[in-house]
Amino acid sequence: MIPAPETFNLDHTLGCGQVFRWRKTGKWWYGVVEDKVIRITKENGSLHFYSQPEKIDSHFIKRYFRFDDDLQGIISQISKDELIKDAVRKVRGLRIVRQEPWECLISYICATNANIPRIKIMIENISRKFGEKIRFDREEFYTFPKVQELSRTKINELKCCNLGYRSKYVLDTARNISNGKIDLSELQKLDYNTCKKFLLTKLKGKKLLPGVGQKVADCILLFSMEKTEAFPIDVWIVKAITDFYQSLFNFSFIEKLKKQTGRKAITITDYDTICSTMQKYFGKYAGYAQEYLFHYIRTKCQLNGKKTRDKCIYAGYWKLDLEALSGI
DNA sequence: GCATCACCTAGAGG
């Protein structure tokens, strides 16, 4: 057991939807990280943890939960306006987790057109079918399979895991990594823009990593490649842009975005526009800002008892202090 | 570049 930073909340960190392999029973969080099952809780300012089959040490925990990040400092850097300040207040102690790139990649390929419970089921099914079993606290857990395991499977085996149309993407991605067409650990060393370009590489008109578009790429960069400036833009973030961050963009741009709410996707150029603007606005730790906003907005909607984004309108709730935004 | 449409599928809302 080790002392936890003041700025660390397990529930927000593991429950915000950045990782899919944790669940809470009682006071304990159970999760599978790399090839270990971990049980962890925070009590009286200390972290208590156990693991199987290998023991983990405090170094492992500090690295996984990014205790090397000065969260207090990051928060003061990103606290640019009333919305993000409120988000930081309500979701205090949320930290980005250092994920393993391969598992992270597959997880976010699976995440398209799915909600968090379903993503968890897909990853759990893949692990149960192809991973290694570990017994812990009289329960069975499964590690996430290695690249080789998945690259050798058949498409129908993945469909049995409930992946649906994602099955082909996962299989082709696994094969291209397995045969060395792309090397995740090498990618990690590159800067944000170069790294993202490689994740989206095409060879003879075919994606090396099918199922990886801009949004998925940014998730991989943020959660597993040390790119804290990555700012994944999903439907929730677009909503935040049109409802709150209007003043950072042209009037006509916002009008255009609003018109297409309800439709599925934004264009690649619009994604780039939003992405670079928000990165400039929030700075090197824009990814933290994104996670706070994302988690805050979603839970806010759920608290309101509203199930869908469109009904979750903030009129009257978001105190549109646009003056506060004019500084940038 | 941009607009459309299809894509698996469980579960909520009507």
Added chain:
DNA sequence: ACCTCTAGGTGAT
């Protein structure tokens, strides 16, 4: 009981 729609988007045309 049924039908319609949505959920951390991406790919093909």
